[in-house]
Amino acid sequence: xxxxTPEMVKKVFAxxxxxxxxxxxxxxxxxxxxxxxxxVNNTVSRFYVMKDVDHATQMxxxxxxxxxxxxxxxxxxxxxxxxxxxxxxxxxxAANVVTSIVVDYRGFDTLGEVTVLFLAASGVMLVLxxxxxxxxxxxxxxxxxxxxxxxxxxxxxxxxxxxxFIHGHLTPGGGFPGGAIIASGILGLFLxxxxxxxxxxxxxxxxxxSGMAYVIIGIIGLVGEKSFLANFLPTGTIGDLFSAxxxxxxxxxxxxxxxxxxxxxxxxxxxxxEED
Amino acid sequence: MKTYNLAALLVGVPLLMAFSIPLFGFISKxxxxxxxxxxxxxxxxxGLYIFLWHIYPFNVIMGNWLPPFGENLxxxxxxxxxxxxxSFVGLMISIYNLWSANHGDVVHFALLFLMFVGGxxxxxxxxxxxxxxxxxxxxxxxxxxxxxxxPERRALGGAFKYLVxxxxxxxxxxxxxxxxxxxxxxxxxxxxxxxxxxxxxxxLTFAGILLVAGLAVEAELFPFNGWVPDTYTGAVNPVSATLxxxxxxxxxxxxxxxxxxxxxxxxxxxxxxxxxxxxxLVAILGSATVxxxxxxxxxxxxxxxxxxxxxxxxxxLVAIGFxxxxxxxxxxxxxQLVNHSIAKAMMFLILxxxxxxxxxxxxxDMKGLWYKSPFxxxxxxxxxxxxxGLPLFGGxxxxxxxxxxxxxxxxxxxxxxAIVLFASVVEAFYYLRIVGYMFTSKPTSTDxxxxxxxxxxxxxxxxxxxxxIGVFPQIVGGISWNAAHExxxxxxxxxxxxxxxxxxx
Numbered sequence: 001x002x003x004x005t006p007e008m009v010k011k012v013f014a015x016x017x018x019x020x021x022x023x024x025x026x027x028x029x030x031x032x033x034x035x036x037x038x039x040v041n042n043t044v045s046r047f048y049v050m051k052d053v054d055h056a057t058q059m060x061x062x063x064x065x066x067x068x069x070x071x072x073x074x075x076x077x078x079x080x081x082x083x084x085x086x087x088x089x090x091x092x093x094a095a096n097v098v099t100s101i102v103v104d105y106r107g108f109d110t111l112g113e114v115t116v117l118f119l120a121a122s123g124v125m126l127v128l129x130x131x132x133x134x135x136x137x138x139x140x141x142x143x144x145x146x147x148x149x150x151x152x153x154x155x156x157x158x159x160x161x162x163x164x165f166i167h168g169h170l171t172p173g174g175g176f177p178g179g180a181i182i183a184s185g186i187l188g189l190f191l192x193x194x195x196x197x198x199x200x201x202x203x204x205x206x207x208x209x210s211g212m213a214y215v216i217i218g219i220i221g222l223v224g225e226k227s228f229l230a231n232f233l234p235t236g237t238i239g240d241l242f243s244a245x246x247x248x249x250x251x252x253x254x255x256x257x258x259x260x261x262x263x264x265x266x267x268x269x270x271x272x273x274e275e276d
Numbered sequence: 277m278k279t280y281n282l283a284a285l286l287v288g289v290p291l292l293m294a295f296s297i298p299l300f301g302f303i304s305k306x307x308x309x310x311x312x313x314x315x316x317x318x319x320x321x322x323g324l325y326i327f328l329w330h331i332y333p334f335n336v337i338m339g340n341w342l343p344p345f346g347e348n349l350x351x352x353x354x355x356x357x358x359x360x361x362x363s364f365v366g367l368m369i370s371i372y373n374l375w376s377a378n379h380g381d382v383v384h385f386a387l388l389f390l391m392f393v394g395g396x397x398x399x400x401x402x403x404x405x406x407x408x409x410x411x412x413x414x415x416x417x418x419x420x421x422x423x424x425x426x427p428e429r430r431a432l433g434g435a436f437k438y439l440v441x442x443x444x445x446x447x448x449x450x451x452x453x454x455x456x457x458x459x460x461x462x463x464x465x466x467x468x469x470x471x472x473x474x475x476x477x478x479x480l481t482f483a484g485i486l487l488v489a490g491l492a493v494e495a496e497l498f499p500f501n502g503w504v505p506d507t508y509t510g511a512v513n514p515v516s517a518t519l520x521x522x523x524x525x526x527x528x529x530x531x532x533x534x535x536x537x538x539x540x541x542x543x544x545x546x547x548x549x550x551x552x553x554x555x556x557l558v559a560i561l562g563s564a565t566v567x568x569x570x571x572x573x574x575x576x577x578x579x580x581x582x583x584x585x586x587x588x589x590x591x592x593l594v595a596i597g598f599x600x601x602x603x604x605x606x607x608x609x610x611x612q613l614v615n616h617s618i619a620k621a622m623m624f625l626i627l628x629x630x631x632x633x634x635x636x637x638x639x640x641d642m643k644g645l646w647y648k649s650p651f652x653x654x655x656x657x658x659x660x661x662x663x664x665g666l667p668l669f670g671g672x673x674x675x676x677x678x679x680x681x682x683x684x685x686x687x688x689x690x691x692x693x694a695i696v697l698f699a700s701v702v703e704a705f706y707y708l709r710i711v712g713y714m715f716t717s718k719p720t721s722t723d724x725x726x727x728x729x730x731x732x733x734x735x736x737x738x739x740x741x742x743x744x745i746g747v748f749p750q751i752v753g754g755i756s757w758n759a760a761h762e763x764x765x766x767x768x769x770x771x772x773x774x775x776x777x778x779x780x781x
Contacts, residue, residue, distance in 0.1 A: 017499075024482045053345045108338045108347045112398075112410035115291060116417055119391055122384045123421030127432075129381035204298045211295030215288055227340040228284030 053091060053105075085239045093235030094169040094244035102174070103247045107229040111214060114254055118211060121261045125268050142192050150192030157185035165255030169244040175251040179258025186263040190270065203264045210257035217249055277776050280334040283351060286322055286359065286401065290315055290394025294387050301383030308386040309377065312370040315390060319363035319397060323356065327755065332356045333762070333773050335403070343403060343774050344464035350403035350774055353758035354610065358400040358529055361614055365521040365621050366393035368734035369514050372625050375730040376514055376632070379427050392418040392518060399526040403774055405453050405538070406463045408530055409446065412494070416442050419515075419523055426512040434510030438503045442493055445500065449490030455483035466774035469538050469766055472549055480539070481550035487534050488554055488561075494527025496591040497558070498565040505572075508584035513628025516580070520587045521621030525613060528591065531558070532598045532609070536763045537770050545601035545685060546764055556688075559599035563695050565592030570702040580637045582706060583623055586663065589699060590616040593678065596692055598763070600681045606760035607753075608677035614752050615662060615670040615745065622738035623659040625731065626652050633725050642710050644719025651727060651735075653714045658739045660707035662746070665700050670745035673753070675700060 082090065094100035102110055164171075165178030189196050221230035236243030293315040301308045326332055336349035351359070370389065377385055395414035402408055420442070424435035453463070459475040460468055472480070492500040508516045535555060539548040548554040569589030576582040594616065597609030627637065629652060635641050646653045658669065665675040675696060682692040727735075745752055762769035771778060 024485060027478050027482065030478065053341060057342050057345070104339065105341055105346050109404075109407055109410050111291065112407070112414060115294070115391065115395075116410070116413045118295070119388060119414060119417045119421070122387050123417060123424075126381050126384040126388060126421045127424050129384070201302070204302075208295050208298045212292055215292040215295065218284075218288055219292075221339070222281060222284060222288070225340055227281050227337050228288060229338055230340040 082238060085237065088235075088237040090235055090238060092231075092244065093238055094247055095239050096169055096171060096174075098172075099169050099174055099247060099251075100244065103168075103250050104231060104245070107218075107250070110250075110254070111218065111229070114211065114214060114257060117258065117261055118207070121207075121265045121268075124265055128268055141194055146192045150188040154185045154188055157188065158182055161185065161255065161259060165251045166248060167241070168251035168255075169247040170239065170241070175254025176258055178251070178255040179260075180262060182255070182259030183262030183266065186259075187266055190266065198263060198267055200264070200267065203260045203267070206260040207257055207264065210253045210260070213253040214250060214257070217246060217253070221246075277773065278334040279337055280331055280351075281336055283322070283326065283334070283336045283349065283401075284338065286319060287349070287394065287398045289318055290390055290397070294391045294394065297387040297390065298383060301386075305382045306374075308383045309370070309374050312386050312390040313367065313374065316363055316367040316370050316393060319393075320360065320367050323360040323363050326351065327356050327360055335774060336401075344462050344467040347407055348403045348464075348774065349398075349401040350466075350770070351401050352762045352770065352773065353755050354529070354533075354762050355401045357610060357614070357752070357755045357759055358525060359397055361617055362393060362396050362400065362522050362525060365617055366396075366518070368737055369518055369521070369621065369625070372514055372517075372628070372731050372734045375728060376512070376628060380425065385422070385425055388418040388421050389518065392422060393522060396522050396526040400529045403465050404463055405456070405465055405468065405534075409450055409453060411526075412446050412449065412530070415523065415526060416446060419519060422515045422518065423507050423511040425515060426510075428510065428512075430506075430510040431512070432510070434503070434507035438507040441500070441503045445490040445493030447490070448486045452483045452486035452490060455479055455486070464774075465533070465538055466771045467778065469540075469771050470775070470778045472539060475549075477550050481552055484535075484539055484548065484550050484554045485557075488531070488558065491527060491531040491534065492558075492561065494523065495531045495595060496524050496527070496565070496588050497561045497595055498568055498588075498592070499561075501565065501588050504588050505581055505584045508587065509578065509581045513580075513624050513631065516584070517621040517624035517628075520583075520624060521617040524587070524591050525617055528594055528598070528609075528613060531595070532606075532763065536598070536601075536606075537766050540766050542764075542766060543601075546766075547601065555599045555601050558595055559689075559692070562592045562595030562599060563692065565589065566596065566695050566699050570699050574702055574706050576706075577639050578637050579639055579642065579710065580624075580627060582639075582710075583620065583627070586703065586706075587616070587620050589703070590620065590663065593675075593696065593699065596695070597674075597678050597681065600685050600689060600692070601764070602681055602684060603757075603760045603764050604677060604681035604684055606763045607756050608674055608681050610756040610759045611677060611749075611752060612671075612674035614756070615674050615742075618738050618741055618745075619659045619662045619671065622735055622742075623656060623663075625735055625738075626656050626659070629725070629727055629731055629735075633723075639710060639713065642713045643717035645714040647719050647722060649725035649727065651732070652725065653711075655735050655739045656714065657711050658742055660711055662742045664703040664707055668743070668746045670742045670749075670752075672746060673749040 084095065092100040092104050094104065161178045161181035164173040164181060165175045168174030168178070186198060218229040221232050222228045224232045231245035233245040235245050293311055297308050297311055300311055333352035335343065336351065338347040373389065392415055395411050395418065399408060399411035399415060402411060420435055420439045423438055424431050456468060457463060459479060460471055462468060489500065496504055508519065511519065535548060535558065536546050539550065539554060540546045541549055546555060566589050569585050569592055573582045573585035573589060576585060590612070594609050594612045597605050597612055630645070631637060662669040662671040665671040678696050679693050682689045
């Protein structure tokens with residue numbers, strides 16, 4: 001039915017819809033408050049300024065924090081400076097604040113994101129299943145330098161990837177970049193060798209076990225701390241390798257998962273195109 | 277605030293089993309399919325436990341961070357009824373898949389199917405507006421791959437169309453969430469709902485339009501539903517049943533959770549904050565969907581395409597029901613959602629059996645089905661009669677409530693009565709045409725269709741449920757009424773159950 005519509009009508013309709021969207025977009029700017037007129041009470045969650053969820057929760061229970069004339073930037077809020085390498089038993093304990101939000105406060109979202117990647121990889125395998133696969137023959141065989149170079153680089157890249165995801169709670173990075181780094185090492189092996197193929201079953205096992213590890217860490221939290229994905233380890237001293245509780249464990253699981261998943265996707269997507 | 281953290285297993289167990297399915301797949305492909313049956317059985321009985329022991333409404337706290345600081349699931353009456361519905365339909369289709377899914381990479385198919393159902397359960401239970409986006413991605417990505425599964429080339433075209441439209445939709449949703457976040461600095465639905473009036477109304481309007489546009493893709497509302505006919509026709513029948521019976525449920529849930537709980541302004545009839553009333557906008561979109569969907573279904577000669585357009589039209593009716601904004605209207609919406617989901621899933625499954633015996637999808641091919649298989653004919657008739665709203669079948673009660681709610685609202689909504697009745701007449705025409713062909717015409721060949729046990733179980737269960745709801749509407753009616761209360765009374769029904777001390781202003 002839709003295909004009978006003349007081309008012109010479709011275009012006019014599309015321009016109309018896009019026009020409405022653009023007008024709506026610019027209408028918003030006319031109503032935006034100016035920078036110096038912004039009321040922090042409105043634009044920021046009042047609890048944000050507490051920088052301490054435990055403390056804010058106590059205030060929440062008393063119900064005083066939703067008064068209309070409450071000023072969030074208060075002087076009487078206790079604030080203790082945090083020193084790298086000294087402060088211990090903090091609420092979260094991760095030196096990298098992004099990590100602490102991604103894995104601890106909003107760990108459930110991250111579990112979802114890991115699943116999204118897993119599903120995308122599975123979907124690629126489902127759609128590409130049954131395609132004729134031959135390990136492609138390169139027209140020009142990789143040179144000796146390439147062959148040796150990728151093998152040496154692989155070891156370094158692999159170690160670096162592991163380093164990145166183990167130190168996710170201390171330095172920028174974490175499980176997702178770490179896994180991607182490992183997968184890039186595997187990609188190097190594809191480029192550097194004639195007819196390289198990784199152990200597919202091994203990748204699947206690795207992928208499944210690391211995904212299950214994440215959920216099992218969550219269930220341990222449910223059993224031990226009465227809440228799914230709750231931190232069940234001590235948070236330690238900020239800046240230490242063994243700090244921030246279960247963040248490092250989760251990032252190890254994510255790193256292994258992302259690494260094996262991206263490698264498997266790379267492997268699945270290499271199909272002989274038969275150009276000649 | 278009542279908490280029951282064990283219910284995190286509703287999301288945790290499907291995830292754990294989905295990750296483990298590739299391992300079971302090494303042992304046997306059949307085992308992978310059985311894992312989906314067992315997992316969804318667990319979900320269904322957990323849902324029944326929450327319902328029958330009346331544990332709802334409760335919160336599930338994630339990671340010991342109380343809302344609004346961390347993430348939470350909120351399982352009220354609306355979420356409970358949808359969890360039971362989704363897991364029941366999912367369980368039945370997974371039993372059907374034991375028989376039907378034999379082609380290609382069965383292990384990954386089972387995995388994606390399980391995660392689609394699990395993701396939908398997460399979608400209807402989460403209490404965080406960004407977490408909704410995550411679950412939309414989970415259901416979206418698994419459904420693209422599911423829609424492309426199957427031996428036919430046309431599946432790929434439908435899946436690709438769906439991928440493009442749905443990705444744009446979820447991006448628009450993300451923009452909308454972003455705009456709200458810049459204004460209020462929180463992602464928790466309850467806190468946003470309590471403080472929504474503090475935002476700039478122009479920005480709120482634009483964010484609302486983005487959210488409606490993004491969610492209408494999943495909820496199959498015109499003009500965002502161009503993907504529906506091609507995707508449903510292209511996908512294998514169990515996948516069409518899944519998309520129609522489960523996917524659209526999640527879409528409608530999120531759409532009206534955002535409109536009524538987050539944007540909603542309490543009153544006799546819920547309207548929304550902002551420069552335009554988004555509820556009225558959705559009512560207009562819903563009415564257009566019904567008219568266009570029914571008329572398109574009427575001219576179809578392909579039964580599967582007809583079911584796809586009919587599915588679109590039914591979702592329009594659901595959207596109209598919620599958008600009336602009264603308790604009765606929401607009740608009609610929830611009830612219609614349940615009826616549509618059960619009946620349409622069953623009809624796609626029946627069509628799957630018919631097609632697997634080499635009979636085509638064309639309307640002429642249905643001639644004389646009674647002589648080949650009385651079982652399939654009778655169940656198909658039950659589904660049709662429920663969808664067109666005959667008394668003693670489930671669909672009657674929801675359409676009755678829809679008309680009742682429109683009369684109560686009056687004014688502009690008098691047109692809705694006309695639309696619902698018009699839709700019923702058109703539906704009656706095209707469904708009874710097929711049913712008439714099935715019973716009256718003599719078949720060209722008299723090969724009997726022998727239905728084996730595993731596809732018969734879901735069809736029997738669905739048709740018994742349709743008649744049970746038709747005779748005893750209180751099975752669904754009671755909890756639908758509670759769900760309607762949750763939607764129309766946003767502070768008492770939702771916000772205060774999540775953050776008890778919050779003050780709305």
